[in-house]
Amino acid sequence: MSKSIAWRLALAIAMTCALVLSVIGVFLYRSLAAELAFRDxxxxxxxxEQVRALLHDSDSLEALQERPRLYQNMLGNLDSVLLVKRADGSPLIAINPHRQDLPDIPPIAQDRAPQRADIQTLDQTVLLAGMARGPADEILRVTVGKRLDEREQMLASYRMRLYGAVGLGALLAFGLGLLLLRRGLEPLRELAHAMAGIDPRSLDQRMATHDVPAELKEPVQALNAMLTRLEDSFARLSQFSADLAHEIRTPLHNLLGSNSLALNQSRSPTEYQEVLASNIEEYERLNRMAENLMFLARAEHGQRPLQLQVLDLGEVGDELCDYFEALAEDRQLQLDNQLSGSLMADQQLLQRALGNLLANAVRHAQPGSTVRLQRHDDAGFCWIGVHNPGPPIEAQHLGKLFDRFYRVDPSRAQPGDSGGLGLAIVHSIMQLHGGQVRVVSDTSGTLFELGFAQ
Incomplete structure (x- = not known):
């Protein structure tokens, strides 16, 4: 439950609401306290000012002393304080319901109007002292005050209500948020339910995007794209398995057939040697296939580290032409190395990729033509190509040439070829280098190019 997104978001909403309500409550509390203090x-x-005016307008101080209820009624409650003293300090009027000890505070002059700055707070009581003039121009000292008990009780009650409001608001926010979030996450549950029904036999299914919320549209589209890639990869894997079984079946069938024929009747040593020589050819074919598949597997998983170095392309081209020279002469072909300049690449992998392209070119070129190794640079890429004159490859085959075991014409498979893995190896080598591979085929011939980023 602690890992639930709905619970986490609901808790976050509740905490946010509690914070907002607390800020508002503090603001209202301080505003109320300030307003009460201002009014007091x-x-x-x-x-x-009223006491000053009353003292000055009275007939005599004795008459004021005889009517103390007048001041009590004027003060209006038991929390008010009023002290009037003569110049010698003797009390004239003393209203102090709580009989608290009041300190002497500096009085303001008689001719100056009191201000809020003159008020002092002592022992939960606000006090204000000022000089006044009596009926016979007698100098009097007046102290007025009020206890803050009532104000503090009211503010304390207000605080408790704020605490309750904040807590209740947070609980309501959590409950409502959790309810709304669970309803809002219903499309996710529906999406999960739909995904649970997808298996290898139903990879063609796609998630609907027209009824999903806007926030889920991009993830659903990404999921559909992933399903498309998975479907394509699964189809390629199935095709790869079928092609691998077909490629292995042929040499195995040849081995079984030749051995069965050899065992059906006695043979001469020369005939047994021919059978063994034929078997060796099939074993070599299986061995090349296993090595090529192992290389592809390691390359796809990044287990073949690159050993980059600056290579002289002219020397690389000359070595490849020397290697394929005998095969080219047998097919009445000329090899023309037009490579030049330098390139940062893995020498062994570059030679293998160009060797596979050159072997294909020699195998499919028209007799009497010239196979060329060439280079050109554009758009930040160095393109190394192998061009061979020959019949063009149909457009429907161009996009599949780099698939494993794919042959334009399976009947043209020859002993010593790569078993349909040569171009797939070229593609993997270029992926290791972070480069590109492309093919163009027309009436002038076929050009395979390797693109290295510069």
């Missing part, structure tokens, strides 16, 4: 301060400032 304004009331305290007005109270000092």
């Amino acid at each position: 301060d304004q009331a305290l400032l007005g109270r000092l």
Whole structure:
């Protein structure tokens, strides 16, 4: 459950809502506290002015002392404080319901209006002191104040409500978020259900893209593209298995046939030698096929490291022409090496790739023609080609020439050929080099080219 995307997202939504609600709650709490403090301060400032005016307009101080309820009613609650003292410090009016000890604070001058800066907070009580003038111009000291108990109780109650609101909001956000996310993830479950029904026999199925949410359209399209690649790879693998079985069956059938004939009746030593020589040819064919398949497997899995070095293409071409010279003379062909310049590549792999192309060219070129090794550079690539005059290859075959065991004309398979793996090896070699391979065939002949990035 801890790994569920819906639960994680719902928890994230709940935490986000709790954070937002907490920020809003702190803002509202501080705004309320500031507003209450402002109102209390304004009331305290007005109270000092009222007491000053009352003292100045009274007939006598004795009359004020005889009516203390007047001040209590004016103050309006039990949390208010009012002290009026004469110049000698003797109390004239003392309203202090909680009988708390009040410190002496500096009073403001009689002719100056009180301001919020003059208010002091001491022991959970706000106090304001100022000088006043009595009925007979007697100098008096007035202290007004208010306890903050009521305000603190109200703010504490407000805080508890905020805590409850934030917690309840987070729980509601988590529950609603989880419900909506589970409904929102329903297309994923449907997609998983559809994918579960795909097996090697139904790789042609594709996921529908017209009813999926926009966020899932690209993953579904990528999945369909992957299924297309898998279908193509599976088809190639099946074809490869069939071709491999066919290629192996031929030499095995020849071996069984020749050995069966040799065992049916007694043979002369010379005839047995001919049978053994024929068997060796078939074994060599099987051995070449096994080596080529092993090379392809290692190349595709990156197990054949490159040994890059700067090569003289002219020397590489001369060595290949010398190697194939005897075979070319037997077929009445001329070899023309037009390679020049240098190239960074693996010498052994480059010789193998060009050797496979040159062997194919010699095998399929028209007698009396010239097979050329050539080079040209364009668009950041060095292209090394092998051109042989001969009948053009039909267009439907060009895209399959580099598939394993593919032959344009299987009946033209000859002893000593690569078993249909030569061009596949060339393609793998160029993939190891990060290059390209291409083929062009027309009435002038066929040109295979290897492209190395420069």
